Amino acid sequence: MSRDSTADDEYLAYVNGRLPALRRLAYLLSGDRDQADDLVQETITKLYARWSKISRADNVDAYVHTMIVRAFLDEKRRGWWRVGLFGSIPEERAEKAAGLEDRTMLRAALKQVPPKQQAVLVLRFLYDRPVAEVAQILGCSEGTVKSQTSHGLNALRRIIGDPVPANPNGEGGPR
Amino acid sequence: MNDDEYGTSLLRPLDTGVPDGPSRINVAKAMGDGRRARRVRTVSTAAVITAVVATAGALVLRPTTEHVLPALPPDPVKPSSCVAQKLEFGKAASAEVTGGDPTGTYLVGTTNSWAGAESRTVLVWEKGELTASVPTPERMPVMSDINGSGIAVGGTAEMPSLPFFLRDGKVTRLKGDGTAIAINEAGEIAGNYEKRGEAAPQRWASPDAEPEVMPVPAGANGGRTVDIDENGTVVTSFYTTKGEKAFLWHADGSVEPIAGPDRLDRSNVQPIAFHFGWLYAEVRGGQSSAAGRSDSGIQRYHVPTRTWQQVSAATWEAHVPAPTNIGGFQSEIPQVFVGRQILELPDMTETPDDGYTVDFISENAKVVAGNKFSLTASDNNPPDPIIWSCR
Numbered sequence: 394m395s396r397d398s399t400a401d402d403e404y405l406a407y408v409n410g411r412l413p414a415l416r417r418l419a420y421l422l423s424g425d426r427d428q429a430d431d432l433v434q435e436t437i438t439k440l441y442a443r444w445s446k447i448s449r450a451d452n453v454d455a456y457v458h459t460m461i462v463r464a465f466l467d468e469k470r471r472g473w474w475r476v477g478l479f480g481s482i483p484e485e486r487a488e489k490a491a492g493l494e495d496r497t498m499l500r501a502a503l504k505q506v507p508p509k510q511q512a513v514l515v516l517r518f519l520y521d522r523p524v525a526e527v528a529q530i531l532g533c534s535e536g537t538v539k540s541q542t543s544h545g546l547n548a549l550r551r552i553i554g555d556p557v558p559a560n561p562n563g564e565g566g567p568r
Numbered sequence: 569m570n571d572d573e574y575g576t577s578l579l580r581p582l583d584t585g586v587p588d589g590p591s592r593i594n595v596a597k598a599m600g601d602g603r604r605a606r607r608v609r610t611v612s613t614a615a616v617i618t619a620v621v622a623t624a625g626a627l628v629l630r631p632t633t634e635h636v637l638p639a640l641p642p643d644p645v646k647p648s649s650c651v652a653q654k655l656e657f658g659k660a661a662s663a664e665v666t667g668g669d670p671t672g673t674y675l676v677g678t679t680n681s682w683a684g685a686e687s688r689t690v691l692v693w694e695k696g697e698l699t700a701s702v703p704t705p706e707r708m709p710v711m712s713d714i715n716g717s718g719i720a721v722g723g724t725a726e727m728p729s730l731p732f733f734l735r736d737g738k739v740t741r742l743k744g745d746g747t748a749i750a751i752n753e754a755g756e757i758a759g760n761y762e763k764r765g766e767a768a769p770q771r772w773a774s775p776d777a778e779p780e781v782m783p784v785p786a787g788a789n790g791g792r793t794v795d796i797d798e799n800g801t802v803v804t805s806f807y808t809t810k811g812e813k814a815f816l817w818h819a820d821g822s823v824e825p826i827a828g829p830d831r832l833d834r835s836n837v838q839p840i841a842f843h844f845g846w847l848y849a850e851v852r853g854g855q856s857s858a859a860g861r862s863d864s865g866i867q868r869y870h871v872p873t874r875t876w877q878q879v880s881a882a883t884w885e886a887h888v889p890a891p892t893n894i895g896g897f898q899s900e901i902p903q904v905f906v907g908r909q910i911l912e913l914p915d916m917t918e919t920p921d922d923g924y925t926v927d928f929i930s931e932n933a934k935v936v937a938g939n940k941f942s943l944t945a946s947d948n949n950p951p952d953p954i955i956w957s958c959r
Contacts (some may be wrong), residue, residue: 396813401599403619408595426587433593445884446923446943447770496581503582506594518731519577519583546575 402446407438407453416459421515423463426499436461459530462516466508502552510545513538593599601725605669617663620836639869640707641845643907644933647958649701652914655937655953656698662950665693665871665937666722667713667891668928670798672935674733675928676714676951681725690720690734704739705732711893713750721757729762733775744779746770747941750796750891756819758796769793769804769817782817785825791815794839794892795847801846801871811836816871820906829863829876839869841890844931846870848879848888866905870895886910887926887938898923898941906933913956916940921949934958 415436419429439460440447447456464510503511516522516530517538528535549555569577571924648820657663660679668675675693680686688708692700711722720734727809731742733751742748746767748759757772761781767790769782784791788806796802800819803826807811810922812836814826828835828851830920836852844867865881866888902913902924913936915924926938936956942949 404599405595405952412591412593412595416591416593421582423584427592429587429642432590434598437593437595438598438602441599443898444602485751499579499582503579514575514579518572518579523602526663543571546571546578549578 397403400448402425403448404441407448408440411457412455415457418439418458418461418515418520419465420563421534422462422512423505423521432461432464435464455526455529458516458522462512462530466512500547505552506545506548510541510548513541514549517542570725570952572612591747599684603727603922609690620719628679640875643844643909644931646906646909646911647832647910647933650911650913650956650958652916652954653696654916655693655696655955657953658689658701659697660689662693663953664927664939664951665691665955666711666927667720667959668930668935668937669714670931671716672930672937673716673934674718675935675955676711676720678710681710681836681951686724687726690739691953692718692720692734696957702734702737705741707732707781709739710749715751715755716755717753717755717815719751719755721748721751723759724855725747729760731779733757735775740775742772742775742779743777744770744772746779748772749793752796754796754798754800755798756796757800758793759815760792767792768841769802771796771817773803783823785815785823788813788815792892795841795884795890797842797847805839811853812838814839814847816924822933826869827874829867829878835863840866840888841892843868843888843905843929846877846904869910879905879910880910889926889928889936894916898925898943900924900943902926902938902954904938905931911936913938916952916954919949924954931951 398423412433415433415492416429419432420426423432432556436457439459443489447453450456498501501527503514512531522530528538531538541553547557589590599711600631613765617830618662655675656678657677657679663677663679664681665675665677670676673695679689679691683706684778688704688710689713689827690702690704690713691698692714707724707730709722709724709730712721712952719749721742722732724730729745731744731748732739733742733748734832742757744761744764747758748757751757754923759770759776761768761770761779768784769791770779772779774881782791782804785808787810788808791806791872794803802817804815806815807821816824816826818824826837828837835843838850840848840850844863848866848868851863851865851867866879866880868877884899887899888903888905900923901915904911904913904926906929913926923941923943924938925941926936928937929935934957936958940952940954
């Protein structure tokens with residue numbers, strides 16, 4: 394909790410400044426606008442509850458990214474997207490409205506990848522986080538991030554029909 | 569093409585930036601839910617309440633004349649040792665203890681305290697043992713206080729707020745809207761009127777009574793209840809043109825402003841809770857001319873004598889348990905004020921992510937209760953209710 398109104402002001406300044414970035418990360422993870430808003434709503438609720446502690450952290454953004462990814466993984470595990478805070482509307486309406494079939498297909502493929510691998514792929518290739526930071530966010534080793542990257546990409550290759558490399562554990566260079 | 573190049577080229581088309589369309593994220597709701605669900609400080613009313621309640625009734629300010637002063641109450645003896653024990657809560661995923669009666673015989677809490685939970689149960693512990701697990705109605709209220717008769721009061725964790733009480737094993741609506749916060753041994757209940765963005769303290773003479781809304785002091789807008797003492801005096805906090813100010817709403821209906829330690833109205837006084845015959849408060853700003861030092865920190869106020877005493881210059885040194893979320897915070901080690909001293913409690917830390925709230929202390933300081941939380945709000949580290957038995 395904040396000890397004075399200044400803390401509330403700081404929280405509001407932080408959240409208002411970060412909302413676009415948080416929505417983007419949540420949207421990249423979930424692929425659905427309503428689900429993304431659910432994720433952000435849950436995260437900033439917890440953030441307010443912990444603001445007294447988290448605001449003193451060296452890297453508040455890292456904390457918040459961790460919270461939003463954990464919220465994503467937990468909700469995938471619980472599977473209550475369908476009864477989210479805002480009452481979801483059917484998915485992919487924006488995608489189809491835009492006529493972007495490839496993107497829709499790719500998003501659908503990504504959703505078939507196990508949630509933790511989804512998170513690794515999104516954080517590394519869409520949110521441009523280095524391996525070390527992804528490991529910190531997911532609470533695992535850098536080696537696990539690399540192996541989850543490889544497994545996730547191979548899963549994507551199989552789903553969309555791209556050939557899987559001969560060395561299924563092949564890893565890219567460090568980012 | 570290595571994995572990095574493949575992943576980047578494959579997934580990059582999905583990066584369409586921020587989703588289009590209006591956001592339905594509600595920051596004010598997040599602050600309100602965070603405050604209620606995690607027992608953190610009440611959100612700044614000025615930030616979230618857009619309308620001001622207009623209440624009927626005359627505001628009667630009690631004269632602040634000095635008279636024969638009663639003696640200051642003695643503090644309980646600071647315990648020499650305490651034993652920590654997790655409170656049982658059945659098969660729920662998590663639970664929190666939220667309050668207790670003045671003797672520490674009864675503790676009350678809830679399962680699944682987080683905002684958006686799909687079910688909640690009111691938990692009552694007697695002498696540290698789980699004795700009641702009462703399913704809640706559809707709106708799943710959370711009890712915040714309990715008295716020595718085993719009557720607990722609280723409100724819904726999610727908006728809009730509705731007040732409830734637990735009596736004889738049944739959770740029932742209190743009359744009116746808003747939320748109930750604290751109950752004394754006489755069964756008098758204090759809470760807040762909250763409806764359509766309006767907020768003001770209110771009280772019930774008993775669980776069956778109609779609520780009475782407090783008249784708003786001149787120059788004040790949104791206000792809230794903090795606690796009720798055994799005399800039926802409700803301590804409240806209002807946002808005024810001069811900052812955050814505390815007011816006593818006496819049982820006879822009169823309203824008395826609490827002057828800060830400097831008596832010059834330069835400081836902001838945020839009351840936290842009654843303990844040991846004192847009102848504990850956080851004071852910000854101001855400087856007592858006699859002492860020549862800042863008044864900021866945790867201070868306590870003796871209502872009958874209007875005496876202020878400094879407890880701690882630091883606001884985060886130890887916990888001041890409160891039936892509201894005011895004054896609550898998470899610390900890496902559990903510590904609580906006993907009188908003006910700090911009682912260090914044994915921790916139950918299992919991971920570096922563990923933190924603590926201290927949510928209750930009995931008037932003899934022999935029973936303390938609180939919760940172990942994830943400092944990073946991780947759902948993988950759910951809250952655990954703890955009782956500390958001291959001697």
